[in-house]
Amino acid sequence: MLKILVSRLLSTLVVVFGVACIVFLLIHLVPGDPVEVMLGESAQQADREALRSALGLDLPIHTQLLNYFNGLLHFDLGVSLHSKRPISEELLERIPATVELAVASLLIAIMIAFPLGVIAAVRKSTIWDSSAMTISLLGVSIPNFVMGPVLILIFAVQLGWFPVSGREGFASLILPAITLGTALAAILSRMVRSTLLEVLNEDFVRTARAKGLSETTVIWKHALKNAMLPIITLLGLQLGVLLAGSIITEIVFSWPGIGQLTIESIKRRDYPVVQACVLLISLTYVVVNMLTDLAYSWLDPRIREGNL
Amino acid sequence: MLRFGLSSSPVTLDPRFATDATSSRINRLIYRRLVEFDGSFTPIPSLADWQRITEQHYRFTLKTQGRDFHHGKRLNAVDVKATYDYILAKNNASPHRATLALIARIETPDENTIDFFLNKADPLFPGYLVIGILPAKLIQQGHTFNRQPIGSGPFEFSKWPEDSRVMLSRLRDKQKLEFIRIPNPTVRVLKLLRGELDMIQNDLPPELITYLAKRSDIKIIKGEGSNFTYLGFNMDDPLVGNHAIREAIAYALDRESIIKYVMGGAARPASAMLIPDHWAGNPGLALLEYNPEKAKMLLANAGYDTSNPVKITYKTSSDPFRIRLATVIQSQLAKVGINVDIRSYDWGTFYGDIKSGQFQMYSLSWIGIKTPDIFQYVFHSESVPPNGANRGHYANPVADKLIKVAQQAGNLDAMAVSYKMLQSHLLETLPYVPLWYEDHVFVSRSDLEGYTVAIDGNYDALVDVQRRIRSN
Numbered sequence: 001m002l003k004i005l006v007s008r009l010l011s012t013l014v015v016v017f018g019v020a021c022i023v024f025l026l027i028h029l030v031p032g033d034p035v036e037v038m039l040g041e042s043a044q045q046a047d048r049e050a051l052r053s054a055l056g057l058d059l060p061i062h063t064q065l066l067n068y069f070n071g072l073l074h075f076d077l078g079v080s081l082h083s084k085r086p087i088s089e090e091l092l093e094r095i096p097a098t099v100e101l102a103v104a105s106l107l108i109a110i111m112i113a114f115p116l117g118v119i120a121a122v123r124k125s126t127i128w129d130s131s132a133m134t135i136s137l138l139g140v141s142i143p144n145f146v147m148g149p150v151l152i153l154i155f156a157v158q159l160g161w162f163p164v165s166g167r168e169g170f171a172s173l174i175l176p177a178i179t180l181g182t183a184l185a186a187i188l189s190r191m192v193r194s195t196l197l198e199v200l201n202e203d204f205v206r207t208a209r210a211k212g213l214s215e216t217t218v219i220w221k222h223a224l225k226n227a228m229l230p231i232i233t234l235l236g237l238q239l240g241v242l243l244a245g246s247i248i249t250e251i252v253f254s255w256p257g258i259g260q261l262t263i264e265s266i267k268r269r270d271y272p273v274v275q276a277c278v279l280l281i282s283l284t285y286v287v288v289n290m291l292t293d294l295a296y297s298w299l300d301p302r303i304r305e306g307n308l
Numbered sequence: 309m310l311r312f313g314l315s316s317s318p319v320t321l322d323p324r325f326a327t328d329a330t331s332s333r334i335n336r337l338i339y340r341r342l343v344e345f346d347g348s349f350t351p352i353p354s355l356a357d358w359q360r361i362t363e364q365h366y367r368f369t370l371k372t373q374g375r376d377f378h379h380g381k382r383l384n385a386v387d388v389k390a391t392y393d394y395i396l397a398k399n400n401a402s403p404h405r406a407t408l409a410l411i412a413r414i415e416t417p418d419e420n421t422i423d424f425f426l427n428k429a430d431p432l433f434p435g436y437l438v439i440g441i442l443p444a445k446l447i448q449q450g451h452t453f454n455r456q457p458i459g460s461g462p463f464e465f466s467k468w469p470e471d472s473r474v475m476l477s478r479l480r481d482k483q484k485l486e487f488i489r490i491p492n493p494t495v496r497v498l499k500l501l502r503g504e505l506d507m508i509q510n511d512l513p514p515e516l517i518t519y520l521a522k523r524s525d526i527k528i529i530k531g532e533g534s535n536f537t538y539l540g541f542n543m544d545d546p547l548v549g550n551h552a553i554r555e556a557i558a559y560a561l562d563r564e565s566i567i568k569y570v571m572g573g574a575a576r577p578a579s580a581m582l583i584p585d586h587w588a589g590n591p592g593l594a595l596l597e598y599n600p601e602k603a604k605m606l607l608a609n610a611g612y613d614t615s616n617p618v619k620i621t622y623k624t625s626s627d628p629f630r631i632r633l634a635t636v637i638q639s640q641l642a643k644v645g646i647n648v649d650i651r652s653y654d655w656g657t658f659y660g661d662i663k664s665g666q667f668q669m670y671s672l673s674w675i676g677i678k679t680p681d682i683f684q685y686v687f688h689s690e691s692v693p694p695n696g697a698n699r700g701h702y703a704n705p706v707a708d709k710l711i712k713v714a715q716q717a718g719n720l721d722a723m724a725v726s727y728k729m730l731q732s733h734l735l736e737t738l739p740y741v742p743l744w745y746e747d748h749v750f751v752s753r754s755d756l757e758g759y760t761v762a763i764d765g766n767y768d769a770l771v772d773v774q775r776r777i778r779s780n
Contacts, residue, residue, distance in 0.1 A: 033660055047401075152498050163502075267655055
């Protein structure tokens with residue numbers, strides 16, 4: 001176990017180093033200049049030069065890269081070019097919002113997807129199956145930027161149950177979480193259905209039925225647990241996506257998360273903030289992947305014992 | 309609590325560094341300035357009266373009003389000096405330094421008097437002194453004004469709990485005011501409808517405004533604005549560098565219809581960069597005529613027709629409304645035989661391309677123009693980037709001369725004469741095809757009273773805004 005962890009950590013470092021380098025170079029290659037964006041139309045040349053040197057943007061690019069890695073080694077992400085605030089502070093402000101929304105959406109996705117997927121699998125090729133899959137198809141085909149405003153119109157403006165947008169307490173979490181959750185549930189329920197269908201034909205399910213176990217126990221305890229591996233993989237990926245910040249949903253609901261911060265800093269070419277956001281996102285993916293692997297070995301003894 | 313919906317958050321509440329519109333508008337509420345502008349953009353006294361002692365020496369005398377800083381200290385001449393000295397110090401990298409660089413030194417003979425000595429004569433000088441005044445002592449201590457502003461304006465800063473929410477408190481009656489950023493315009497409107505916002509200004513697509521106008525719980529105030537939208541051209545380009553082609557484009561555009569049908573009437577056609585009411589504006593300029601036949605004729609004379617059409621690349625930002633305007637312009641130009649290829653880019657890329665002269669035609673707006681020194685910056689042949697904003701490489705000896713004459717004028721009246729001539733010359737030579745000045749649209753709950761829309765779109769009227777108390 002320790003060996004797995006250590007090798008994972010090492011590969012994480014390599015991945016993060018690679019990502020940091022690529023992002024640094026790409027963002028500097030993209031046309032556009034933070035100084036121009038910050039100063040606007042009527043700035044004078046002298047202002048621009050002064051600001052450029054104050055921000056250290058007049059240094060050669062390799063020096064900037066070295067400075068950046070030097071900062072990273074000391075866990076210093078730097079200061080936002082735009083707001084002049086430490087980036088770690090800005091990220092810490094945003095992370096709770098993103099995590100909160102990610103967890104809530106995933107819970108909603110699970111709550112919708114499992115019942116739908118199981119019904120569709122157990123009653124395969126009936127009206128139940130096709131309606132469950134139609135619902136999930138709808139969920140995946142309605143884009144978030146439509147789903148969000150529609151939900152707001154019905155549940156916030158008409159019925160007045162939830163606030164329209166913003167992050168003010170539990171009630172404001174529900175609509176964005178449903179918007180994200182339904183889209184995820186669509187894919188997830190299809191995955192549940194197909195893996196469950198495979199497992200339902202296995203010998204051990206037949207054995208369980210032959211033993212006289214109730215159908216509920218057979219499905220939920222025996223079949224579903226064995227169908228979990230691919231589902232966990234998908235859940236891990238989805239959690240990764242959610243933690244990376246869901247840009248559209250965050251913008252629709254004015255949710256102050258990582259996604260919004262990333263897109264804004266890209267727009268104003270706030271290099272250090274973009275770098276920090278991407279670094280955080282890639283780290284999140286690596287960590288979530290690692291946790292998924294750990295979940296595998298917990299679920300499947302064959303992996304734990306290294307026999308697979 | 310009064311809540312004001314914004315499309316973008318302020319970047320910094322430190323007036324020494326603020327350049328974006330939202331920051332400047334909020335800073336106007338927190339701080340006071342030496343000088344203001346009236347409706348014709350003539351500088352008028354705010355914190356201080358002034359007299360010109362010599363061409364290079366201005367004396368400002370602080371008035372008694374508006375001189376109480378929110379931390380209890382009184383605003384004195386030293387505070388004014390400290391604020392401007394800070395901006396002038398090179399290593400502070402203030403974006404306003406270059407405009408103020410003509411200040412040679414500042415003296416404070418007593419606590420109410422500030423003497424500005426200049427390097428060179430400039431009758432526009434008082435109009436440059438529009439930076440909010442900060443307390444000298446706190447400047448010295450390196451106080452973080454960008455997050456904890458302290459000024460002497462009608463609103464006191466309370467909190468900035470997260471990036472998207474800034475809270476102020478009105479000194480007069482302790483009325484709380486909150487600015488909330490909601491990036492999506494539809495959601496901003498829905499929030500207003502549900503009463504989670506009390507007011508919004510600008511950045512709404514016209515169809516939303518039309519929709520809101522029909523509702524009884526919503527009130528809309530439109531006011532004329534001074535933000536100038538134009539089509540810019542690259543004069544080095546063999547095609548649009550040709551005056552006849554630009555003239556044909558000007559004739560081919562039906563600006564009245566665009567304003568009426570696409571912009572919901574929220575703009576007025578423009579003939580020059582400065583509004584006609586500006587003290588240096590030219591009210592005598594005729595509006596560009598819509599005459600597609602004349603456009604076709606001009607193109608035919610230049611050797612183009614429908615079988616051999618003019619092909620132009622048109623760059624614009626990725627803002628959905630700007631793209632829509634671009635497609636309307638595209639279809640109007642197509643009717644006279646000009647094929648337009650629209651390229652829309654994210655703001656950083658678009659702006660970068662415009663700055664570096666990589667365009668044939670583009671559209672953009674000048675926002676917050678107050679003093680006519682902008683003409684030197686935009687149209688003088690020496691102002692080609694990086695020295696200025698003459699991005700289309702417009703080089704015209706007559707324009708250069710008129711700018712020079714205006715700059716050498718001893719007073720504003722003489723200056724205005726030259727700038728008026730310059731603007732009519734620009735309309736003839738068309739380095740820009742002027743489009744329109746966009747109106748400011750203020751939308752609020754119907755029980756909100758006292759707001760008036762300022763020509764530059766500032767939020768100063770929030771001082772008088774009140775929620776009507778229902779009598780039943």
